[in-house]
Amino acid sequence: MKKHSIVIAGGGSTFTPGIIMMLLDNLDKFPIKEIKFYDNDEERQNTVADACRVIIKEKAPEIKFLATVDPEEAFSNIDFVMAHIRVGKYAMREKDEKIPLEHGVVGQETCGPGGIAYGMRSIGGVLELIEHMETFSPNAWMLNYSNPAAIVAEATRRLKPNAKVLNICDMPISIENLMASILELNSRKEMIVKYYGLNHFGWWTDIRDREGNDLMPKLKNHVKDKGYAIEFSESGQHVDDSWKSTFTKVKDVYALDPETMPNTYLKYYFYPQDEVEKANAEYTRANEVMDGREKHVFGECNRIAQANTSEGSTLEIDEHASYIVDLARAIAYNTQERMLLIVENNGAIENFDPTAMVEVPCIVGSQGPEPLTQGQIPRFQKSLMEQQVGVEKLVVEAWEEGSYQKLWQALTLSKTVPNARVAKELLDDLIEANQEYWPTLK
Numbered sequence: 001m002k003k004h005s006i007v008i009a010g011g012g013s014t015f016t017p018g019i020i021m022m023l024l025d026n027l028d029k030f031p032i033k034e035i036k037f038y039d040n041d042e043e044r045q046n047t048v049a050d051a052c053r054v055i056i057k058e059k060a061p062e063i064k065f066l067a068t069v070d071p072e073e074a075f076s077n078i079d080f081v082m083a084h085i086r087v088g089k090y091a092m093r094e095k096d097e098k099i100p101l102e103h104g105v106v107g108q109e110t111c112g113p114g115g116i117a118y119g120m121r122s123i124g125g126v127l128e129l130i131e132h133m134e135t136f137s138p139n140a141w142m143l144n145y146s147n148p149a150a151i152v153a154e155a156t157r158r159l160k161p162n163a164k165v166l167n168i169c170d171m172p173i174s175i176e177n178l179m180a181s182i183l184e185l186n187s188r189k190e191m192i193v194k195y196y197g198l199n200h201f202g203w204w205t206d207i208r209d210r211e212g213n214d215l216m217p218k219l220k221n222h223v224k225d226k227g228y229a230i231e232f233s234e235s236g237q238h239v240d241d242s243w244k245s246t247f248t249k250v251k252d253v254y255a256l257d258p259e260t261m262p263n264t265y266l267k268y269y270f271y272p273q274d275e276v277e278k279a280n281a282e283y284t285r286a287n288e289v290m291d292g293r294e295k296h297v298f299g300e301c302n303r304i305a306q307a308n309t310s311e312g313s314t315l316e317i318d319e320h321a322s323y324i325v326d327l328a329r330a331i332a333y334n335t336q337e338r339m340l341l342i343v344e345n346n347g348a349i350e351n352f353d354p355t356a357m358v359e360v361p362c363i364v365g366s367q368g369p370e371p372l373t374q375g376q377i378p379r380f381q382k383s384l385m386e387q388q389v390g391v392e393k394l395v396v397e398a399w400e401e402g403s404y405q406k407l408w409q410a411l412t413l414s415k416t417v418p419n420a421r422v423a424k425e426l427l428d429d430l431i432e433a434n435q436e437y438w439p440t441l442k
């Protein structure tokens with residue numbers, strides 16, 4: 001098997017050590033020659049890189065390792081870019097969440113005004129990574145999970161239509177892991193699913209085992225009362241209380257259409273007021289993540305680098321991120337794996353905008369993804385998706401044209417925003433907070 005060279009863009013991410021440990025755990029399936037880290041924050045990246053260097057040396061000393069802030073060094077001679085950047089880091093995520101709450105609107109990193117603000121920051125950052133890849137390794141593929149994936153994917157479709165970039169999200173994978181637990185299966189890979197939607201905005205319509213048996217009745221029986229909540233102590237991975245509450249809230253989302261299984265993020269569109277009431281405007285998910293995951297990961301990285309050993313480390317392999325290996329293998333070895341990806345619709349959802357970026361099952365091989373047709377979708381989901389895809393497209397147009405008007409329209413159209421006046425007040429506050437990152441809007 002060919003050994004691959006990869007660059008992780010956003011080397012300083014809190015997810016990087018877990019992904020490195022996951023890659024090292026899968027070397028038999030996806031051999032690696034070289035790993036490079038690239039970030040535009042050298043200090044943050046070095047903290048993670050100094051620990052990962054130790055881990056790689058212990059587990060696979062034959063792998064070359066380099067951390068750099070120089071695009072040419074990072075993007076030369078690579079086969080894959082694994083991209084997870086957060087433009088503006090947690091300081092800006094905190095503003096994305098808190099500014100909407102000041103206006104009585106959902107404060108969430110990828111949904112509603114927070115997602116729109118984050119999108120306006122991410123588009124430029126992700127397009128720049130694509131340009132580096134195309135300049136220094138034109139045959140490489142980018143596996144992109146930088147958020148907000150829906151807006152980023154639309155930007156890549158519109159502004160880099162020929163780029164070899166695959167946009168993917170781990171939420172369906174996480175949910176399928178929970179479904180597998182509920183169904184008492186050994187792995188989510190025992191399920192064959194049908195699914196359609198937008199990123200963080202979709203529904204499973206059919207779930208079967210490999211023999212073709214319908215697993216939906218058993219799932220429905222659990223989800224109607226408990227959502228996707230399970231006994232998390234048995235799941236092996238730590239799950240924060242706010243995520244447990246999200247998994248439980250699924251039962252209310254499910255009630256809207258008991259024939260399908262929903263993505264967790266739909267709660268922000270169906271029950272925005274519940275989310276606003278529950279939120280603490282002084283302490284949002286960004287604060288939780290900074291005090292939790294970020295402190296833990298950076299604390300452990302410092303300890304490993306100083307001790308020059310990972311012995312006793314509490315960093316966890318990011319098991320559910322193994323979809324990244326599946327995706328890279330599908331491209332590298334033409335495995336024809338069936339995976340949910342965010343791709344241009346082109347008729348996969350028959351009665352929906354062919355130019356929308358939708359999340360559907362695809363067969364992935366060395367030529368990229370082939371979307372599987374999901375047929376016609378019902379009026380309820382179609383109407384919701386049309387509104388949301390309108391928001392996403394308007395954001396990308398606003399970014400490209402520097403249009404205040406289109407961004408105001410996008411915010412007004414979002415189901416999470418009550419009216420155009422609130423949308424305008426929000427927009428003005430978001431412009432003020434994002435001066436360093438957004439294009440100038442006229």
Ligand SMILES: NC(=O)c1ccc[n+]([C@@H]2O[C@H](COP(=O)([O-])OP(=O)(O)OC[C@H]3O[C@@H](n4cnc5c(N)ncnc54)[C@H](O)[C@@H]3O)[C@@H](O)[C@H]2O)c1
Pocket residue numbers: 009010011012013014015016038039040041044045084085086087088089090125126144145146147148149168169170171
């Ligand atoms: N698609 C998914 O389902 C999924 C799942 C988990 C995380 N994510 C995304 O992964 C990303 C990382 O998340 P995190 O919580 O670890 O964030 P983080 O802030 O810890 O890491 C992001 C890194 O990106 C770097 N960065 C920012 N702008 C950059 C640029 N223009 N060029 C190069 N590097 C840049 C930052 O310096 C930082 O080190 C986020 O976009 C997050 O939303 C996506």
Ligand SMILES: O=P(O)(O)OC[C@H]1O[C@H](O[C@H]2[C@H](O)[C@@H](O)[C@@H](O)O[C@@H]2CO)[C@H](O)[C@@H](O)[C@@H]1O
Pocket residue numbers: 110147169170171172174175243285289320
């Ligand atoms: O609030 P965060 O930073 O913890 O998570 C935001 C991300 O949430 C999703 O990914 C989750 C995953 O679905 C969950 O089960 C858990 O295992 O962790 C992941 C990362 O926290 C979502 O798909 C991402 O787009 C979000 O960035």
Ligand SMILES: [Mn+2]
Pocket residue numbers: 149169170171200
């Ligand atoms: Mn996601």
